[in-house]
Amino acid sequence: MKLNDLPMTTSATWTLARRAERMNPSVIREILKVTERPGIISFAGGLPSPKTFPVDAFAEACAKVLREDGRSALQYAASEGYGPLREAVAAQLPWNVDPAQVLITTGSQQGLDLVAKVLIDTDSRILVETPTYLGALQAFTPMEPKVVSVASDAEGVDVADLERKAPGARFLYVLPNFQNPTGRTMSEARRAALSIAAARLGLPLIEDNPYGDLWFDAPPAAPLTARNPEGSIYLGSFSKVLAPGLRLGYLVAPAAILPKLLQAKQAADLHSPSFNQRMVAEVLKDGFLDRHVPTIRALYKAQRDAMLAALRREMAGLDVQWNTPDGGMFLWARLPAGMNAVDLLPEAVDRGVAFVPGAAFYADEPDARALRLSFVTASEEQIATGIAALAAAIREAQGA
């Protein structure tokens, strides 16, 4: 039954907050809408391969949680998170972490939102890599910071440039392992130099590590946070090692900051879903990740190799460059001089393949020739077909 006979009044005068003017639809999400057309081979998304989701383990865990502890799992719960899950997180991290330092978040995206609320005032300077994770820019922007890009190379942040730009900055946001978007990994030497420089400068680090477990041949070097836990906030996620649809991540923060992050969390959504937290705590028992994650690594490594092989085969004679990521989900490529990835995209989509122009990932001056290619969502056959189509689009654009 719908109400039709109420005296209807007129509208109201909505005044948007200034920060709302800065909010814009995610370029990637807008592109993804186009690329969801049937038949498009997409290297654009950041979606883990659904083949890797442990559906049966979740089904067992759901049934068990609801059978044994259903009413608690469905009730309101502590903002900090479910105790056994916080303990499991602390235990799996490679430095000494007290479970009391762990805050469970609604995906690691929420961790970025909480960091922004607690550490950014209007016009605060914050530092990011070049390029950097778009979702972090989106989380930071509503708090109206001045975002400054630190020069970066294939090993990550340039420490000399960091030293020039650090004075007065609230923090450096850094994603050292198999970075989104570039796939690059920070070397041990660079981590050591960055860590020492940051400590000398008194510069807090926000270390984001959603992909660190997805290494192919050898694990990456130790986290920056392990070198200076009091000077760092560490963000992690279950989205890439279990599944993103549960929206569970976590952060580890020093005692100086955690209470404020917790209060921001409470105000944001009271707590992350208690049911999901118990499900994941149940799945994690008995070393599940030790058996499960190697299967993801093997799959993603094979898909990376398929993309590298296709690139070598199809891009021959074109002046296209790309890197060889040691893990994760993304590869970073660069078009020939004079070309523009944004202009290329519609041509590529016409030929049935999609990617994300790299320009989306820069806080300031974008590299118009860069593009991000995900190698984990499409199958090996689709990778071969899609890279061939991309090469054809580049060839045609070059000839034009």
Add this chain to the structure above:
Amino acid sequence: MKLNDLPMTTSATWTLARRAERMNPSVIREILKVTERPGIISFAGGLPSPKTFPVDAFAEACAKVLREDGRSALQYAASEGYGPLREAVAAQLPWNVDPAQVLITTGSQQGLDLVAKVLIDTDSRILVETPTYLGALQAFTPMEPKVVSVASDAEGVDVADLERKAPGARFLYVLPNFQNPTGRTMSEARRAALSIAAARLGLPLIEDNPYGDLWFDAPPAAPLTARNPEGSIYLGSFSKVLAPGLRLGYLVAPAAILPKLLQAKQAADLHSPSFNQRMVAEVLKDGFLDRHVPTIRALYKAQRDAMLAALRREMAGLDVQWNTPDGGMFLWARLPAGMNAVDLLPEAVDRGVAFVPGAAFYADEPDARALRLSFVTASEEQIATGIAALAAAIREAQGA
């Protein structure tokens, strides 16, 4: 394996955002910690009775979703929410709502966070009831508004006071049905007058309705939003009619505002858990709420009656006042002149009973004599024992 041989550097200089200074631990959550001691009868929490959680229906829905659609349910999803759930929400609301206006949120607490981000600048004036929902104050505070209380009586907001205070305000936040904390309900006459005044003033309304379905004898009057959908944002929740542990709520917003709320949502946590959204959409099929919600109403009405009977019996001769809520979870009481609910609390806890001092719910001048009593978490027997203990504490404090 833990890292012990890294060169450890020193800490960093953390600078908190100004808004973080305003964040404080929830008074209620701090009290709840004390009252979680075994043996304490708590009228303090805002927890639904776990007896009402449809555990079996959830178990069936979980199994079905994972069996039939597991990989989609576990994947990243649209920020707007799961289509069939948005349609179910639109269909159950008592005015014409396009599913495209519905945004699924991580509990209705997140709806408040998004409203704050999109509509509040530093020092923006916003209007609230006297008293008002503490969680809303916590969600609004980080955006640094000037919060102004509008005088309110047993029927809700005083329209004449609203007219005086409205000029320049960004919105009025109002919880018309079985309000948290007072349990009061806005009459039809007051809704009509408020709606007309708000439209004339151009004042947007944020209408929060987590308890509206929990009526005892007759449903409350039509929502304010139904009278002016273009001038209102409506917040709803599955926490009280299904279970809070899934953290699912929703908002309905006009086209003028929804895109910004959606962008804020995307930045906050990408999307609410897709798995939970499919579970709830599955449970809602075939009119489940039409069968389930009446059982909650009957239980809560019996518990309200038990508390009213205990109050009449135990408070005889004491100058304590209380209201008779027509639904929801809370009753509002007032101590004799000269008494203070904050001072009474430790005495009551010593006697094994807890409540929330009303002072927590005021944006400015608190009523020191008020207290909030939840009648839904404790059993009828516990209600009888707890109210007797509360009366004894009051009697002793009065004699002192």
